[in-house]
Amino acid sequence: MSEKRPEHPIDFKKNQEITLTIDDLGTNGEGIGHREGCVFFVAGALPGEEVRVRIMKMKKRYGYARLLEIVTASSERVEPRCPAARPCGGCTLQHLSYEGQLAYKEKKIRDCLERIGGVNSRHIDWLPILGMENSSKEVSSEGTPSKEAPPWHYRNKAQFPVRRDKDGNPAAGFFAGHTHNIIPVASCAIQHPVINEVMKSVLDFMKEFGIEPYDEEHHRGLVRHLYVRRGYVTGQVMACLVLNGTSLPHVDKLIEALTKIDGMTSICLNVNKKQTNVILGKEMIPLWGPLFIEDNIGDIRYRISPQSFFQVNPKQTERLYDTVLSFADLTGTERVWDLYCGIGTISLFLASALKKGGQVTGVEIVPEAVENARENARINGIQNVSFLCGAAEDVAEEQGVDVIVVDPPRKGCDAALLDTMVRMGPERIVYVSCDPATLARDVKVLGEKGYRVEKVRGCDMFGQGSGVETVVLLGRKNTA
Numbered sequence: 001m002s003e004k005r006p007e008h009p010i011d012f013k014k015n016q017e018i019t020l021t022i023d024d025l026g027t028n029g030e031g032i033g034h035r036e037g038c039v040f041f042v043a044g045a046l047p048g049e050e051v052r053v054r055i056m057k058m059k060k061r062y063g064y065a066r067l068l069e070i071v072t073a074s075s076e077r078v079e080p081r082c083p084a085a086r087p088c089g090g091c092t093l094q095h096l097s098y099e100g101q102l103a104y105k106e107k108k109i110r111d112c113l114e115r116i117g118g119v120n121s122r123h124i125d126w127l128p129i130l131g132m133e134n135s136s137k138e139v140s141s142e143g144t145p146s147k148e149a150p151p152w153h154y155r156n157k158a159q160f161p162v163r164r165d166k167d168g169n170p171a172a173g174f175f176a177g178h179t180h181n182i183i184p185v186a187s188c189a190i191q192h193p194v195i196n197e198v199m200k201s202v203l204d205f206m207k208e209f210g211i212e213p214y215d216e217e218h219h220r221g222l223v224r225h226l227y228v229r230r231g232y233v234t235g236q237v238m239a240c241l242v243l244n245g246t247s248l249p250h251v252d253k254l255i256e257a258l259t260k261i262d263g264m265t266s267i268c269l270n271v272n273k274k275q276t277n278v279i280l281g282k283e284m285i286p287l288w289g290p291l292f293i294e295d296n297i298g299d300i301r302y303r304i305s306p307q308s309f310f311q312v313n314p315k316q317t318e319r320l321y322d323t324v325l326s327f328a329d330l331t332g333t334e335r336v337w338d339l340y341c342g343i344g345t346i347s348l349f350l351a352s353a354l355k356k357g358g359q360v361t362g363v364e365i366v367p368e369a370v371e372n373a374r375e376n377a378r379i380n381g382i383q384n385v386s387f388l389c390g391a392a393e394d395v396a397e398e399q400g401v402d403v404i405v406v407d408p409p410r411k412g413c414d415a416a417l418l419d420t421m422v423r424m425g426p427e428r429i430v431y432v433s434c435d436p437a438t439l440a441r442d443v444k445v446l447g448e449k450g451y452r453v454e455k456v457r458g459c460d461m462f463g464q465g466s467g468v469e470t471v472v473l474l475g476r477k478n479t480a
Contacts, residue, residue, distance in 0.1 A: 012063060013055065014055055017052060017068065018052075020035055020053055021048075022045045022050075024047055025046070029043075029092035031047070033051070038062060043092065045067055053065035053066060053067055054066045076096055077095055082094060082188070084183050087176050088176065090190075090465065091189070091190060091465055098131070101460070105466075108436055108466075109458050116441055117439075117440035119440070119453050124455060125454060126455075130316065133151075151463060152189050153191060154316075155191045155312045155313065156314055158228045159279055160228075161182055161214075163213050163215075170223070171184035171213070173185035174188075189464075190463065190464055194230055195228045197261055199228070202241065202258075205253060209249060211249065214244055219275050222243055222244055223242070224243065224244050227239075229293060229304060230263065231295030232295055233314070235263040236294060237261060237262075237293065239266070240266075240268045240306050241254075243269055255287055265290070266293055268286050269285040270285075291306070292305045297317055298321070300345075300376075303372060305372060317345075320459045320461065321345070323459065323471045324346060324350075327430045327472075328350065328430050331356070332358050333358050334354065335403075337362075337424070338406075339392040339405070340406060341387065342373070342407075344377060344387065347373065347387070350385075350405065351384050359386075360384065360385040361385070362386070363396060374387055396420050398424050399424070404421055404429045406421070406430070407433075412441060415445070418442060418449070419449075422451070428475055429475075432470070433471075434467060439470055450476060457471050458470050
């Protein structure tokens with residue numbers, strides 16, 4: 001029986017210091033503690049720890065507090081590798097062992113599906129979460145597997161805001177949590193090293209030639225963001241400077257510096273003169289090389305532009321897509337629809353597995369992504385796939401579909417799309433999600449409309465962070 005809340009909880013105040021015992025982790029990896037009927041969220045605290053905190057914001061029955069002291073530490077606590085881990089807010093779990101990170105992510109998926117989705121996890125095939133493969137290669141000085149052993153430098157994409165640091169120099173890094181205050185990062189521990197090399201080269205160029213970083217408050221200055229991609233298999237590198245303008249002074253010197261970096265393939269400018277939080281504008285200006293790089297997932301090669309969605313952890317992406325294929329259980333003759341297909345990453349994986357006349361139809365609302373998907377099919381010689389541009393609920397056919405694969409954005413599927421999927425009547429729906437909460441919400445709706453969860457598997461794509469990908473297989477209920 002849960003503890004009864006006091007009718008009149010203690011009137012906690014902002015800046016008050018209190019001690020808490022942390023008993024759980026929240027959606028974003030923050031510690032959760034209870035005191036006198038109130039819930040407190042504390043970034044950087046772990047379950048089982050007794051901590052001293054300062055209350056930063058207080059509502060009636062919950063508040064946010066800053067960690068001041070760890071009185072009793074968790075056995076799962078490790079020393080963060082990056083000195084900016086806590087203020088940066090990008091790696092919310094660097095202080096938690098990798099085994100602890102995986103357990104937290106699997107619990108988050110299970111809790112959401114049970115609590116929001118109404119799923120009884122005892123009645124489904126729950127497969128172990130796919131942790132990053134080299135999570136046990138590093139060892140401690142005693143020769144045992146290190147708790148700090150998840151892979152580092154795994155990300156293939158970075159979007160660094162460029163601003164001035166406290167000394168007035170151009171700086172790149174990340175915004176502190178819930179603010180637009182920049183935390184300069186000289187070398188991000190989860191980005192591929194060449195991405196950090198590109199960042200340093202651009203900042204050195206800006207400093208040498210007096211190139212103004214962006215001033216968000218007054219909407220002036222030139223360089224807003226540095227956008228970098230690197231191909232995991234090909235090693236190809238793209239550097240894109242997002243400008244509050246249409247040209248960059250001394251651009252020949254920037255090209256000279258960047259082309260010395262191993263793998264540099266594409267250098268371009270993006271024009272974004274709007275006062276907006278959106279990073280990329282619509283206009284792209286090539287400076288050197290093509291406006292794309294290429295990379296492989298498995299045997300499939302993809303052409304990736306700055307605007308293309310492409311998973312940030314290529315090695316784990318292949319394992320994620322292998323799970324999708326396994327759940328789809330294709331014999332080779334099926335008609336498969338891939339909704340929210342983007343540049344065709346999953347569509348081409350599926351099409352290559354259909355050897356007996358099967359067909360894949362990808363649907364995507366962004367015209368540029370559809371053109372990229374068609375080009376990716378062409379360069380791979382895959383002919384049993386086609387792509388439609390439009391909202392899936394508007395263009396999807398409602399008959400003759402065997403399998404639907406859906407990989408929506410974080411907000412999940414629109415209600416109209418869920419209705420369309422049900423009307424299409426596939427035998428199986430494979431749902432790929434980066435947000436367990438919206439996944440669970442949609443699973444509940446599909447459950448009410450005749451589908452039940454059969455398999456679940458998490459995949460860790462975001463080591464050191466709180467995010468997790470999930471693949472769910474839904475089959476039609478037996479209505480006999």
